[in-house]
Amino acid sequence: MKTDYLDIIRKAGLRATPQRIAICEYLIDTDSHPTANDIYMKLKDRFPSLSLATIYNTLDVMVGMGYVNALGSIGDDTVHFDGNTSPHINLACTKCHTIIDLKSELVAQLDSEIDQISGYRVLGARVLYYGICPQCQSTN
Amino acid sequence: MKTDYLDIIRKAGLRATPQRIAICEYLIDTDSHPTANDIYMKLKDRFPSLSLATIYNTLDVMVGMGYVNALGSIGDDTVHFDGNTSPHINLACTKCHTIIDLKSELVAQLDSEIDQISGYRVLGARVLYYGICPQCQSTN
DNA sequence: TTTTGTGCAAACGTTTTGCAATTAT
DNA sequence: ATAATTGCAAAACGTTTGCACAAAA
Numbered sequence: 001m002k003t004d005y006l007d008i009i010r011k012a013g014l015r016a017t018p019q020r021i022a023i024c025e026y027l028i029d030t031d032s033h034p035t036a037n038d039i040y041m042k043l044k045d046r047f048p049s050l051s052l053a054t055i056y057n058t059l060d061v062m063v064g065m066g067y068v069n070a071l072g073s074i075g076d077d078t079v080h081f082d083g084n085t086s087p088h089i090n091l092a093c094t095k096c097h098t099i100i101d102l103k104s105e106l107v108a109q110l111d112s113e114i115d116q117i118s119g120y121r122v123l124g125a126r127v128l129y130y131g132i133c134p135q136c137q138s139t140n
Numbered sequence: 141m142k143t144d145y146l147d148i149i150r151k152a153g154l155r156a157t158p159q160r161i162a163i164c165e166y167l168i169d170t171d172s173h174p175t176a177n178d179i180y181m182k183l184k185d186r187f188p189s190l191s192l193a194t195i196y197n198t199l200d201v202m203v204g205m206g207y208v209n210a211l212g213s214i215g216d217d218t219v220h221f222d223g224n225t226s227p228h229i230n231l232a233c234t235k236c237h238t239i240i241d242l243k244s245e246l247v248a249q250l251d252s253e254i255d256q257i258s259g260y261r262v263l264g265a266r267v268l269y270y271g272i273c274p275q276c277q278s279t280n
Numbered sequence: 281t282t283t284t285g286t287g288c289a290a291a292c293g294t295t296t297t298g299c300a301a302t303t304a305t
Numbered sequence: 306a307t308a309a310t311t312g313c314a315a316a317a318c319g320t321t322t323g324c325a326c327a328a329a330a
Contacts, residue, residue: 155303218293
């Protein structure tokens with residue numbers, strides 16, 4: 001089943017421009033955890049005139065709507081985004097700047113715990129552990 | 141029981157300067173989640189010549205050693221730090237830029253889950269949910 | 281036709297860097 | 306004495322903003 005990007009964009013109160021569709025498509029289909037610049041570089045072939053401003057703009061709205069999580073920087077001073085909002089752990093290596101996903105039933109429990117007791121309108125989560133990955137540990 | 145700041149700093153391989161002691165002291169005693177600038181403003185009375193560079197410098201090392209967690213930005217474009225590395229949830233309001241702590245047994249379980257299965261040398265965690273706090277929801 | 285979005289370039293603010301003077305060990 | 310740290314100023318970098326043009330509804 002394919003996600004309906006048009007629907008997501010419209011639900012966010014935005015007009016469905018080709019750029020936005022492409023950004024959402026990339027974010028939600030990838031299992032990488034791209035920065036704004038990653039998305040920019042990935043899409044500039046298809047949209048030569050695409051600007052970073054548009055990407056940041058779209059990203060902000062998506063995060064504000066809860067369709068995308070903002071994970072923050074992982075030692076590279078740029079914000080990484082996560083189009084996968086299902087409950088999981090993000091594991092980041094601060095050396096090679098890679099983020100992997102870990103399924104965890106505990107995160108799902110965490111989500112509902114917060115929903116029930118916090119009183120917050122929760123927009124997103126940042127369940128991220130950072131450290132040195134096995135590969136970078138041996139590469140020293 | 142008082143935390144031994146000298147010890148923490150020395151374990152990090154750093155010289156125990158008054159500035160560093162003050163930074164650690166503030167970070168670990170407070171239950172706020174300060175930015176570098178928060179710390180700067182808090183300490184500049186006692187250390188008129190203190191510079192932000194020193195704060196960022198010290199912070200980086202503390203995070204790298206796992207004594208402080210870097211939570212990232214919460215909509216205010218500045219990184220917030222958490223001197224409390226015991227397992228808990230951080231709940232951030234992206235409107236008033238406040239972070240509160242929530243005790244959670246689930247996070248402790250999460251911590252050990254990661255330790256056991258990941259193979260990473262874990263340096264820190266960022267268990268943070270963001271959204272709109274009850275107060276900001278009504279203030280609209 | 282009206283309103284919203286795009287893209288560019290310039291601005292902004294946080295964080296980093298280089299270096300001389302200072303300080304901990 | 307020696308090597309690390311500070312603080313300053315300037316630079317760097319990611320991100321945001323303002324505005325004229327273009328495009329979606």
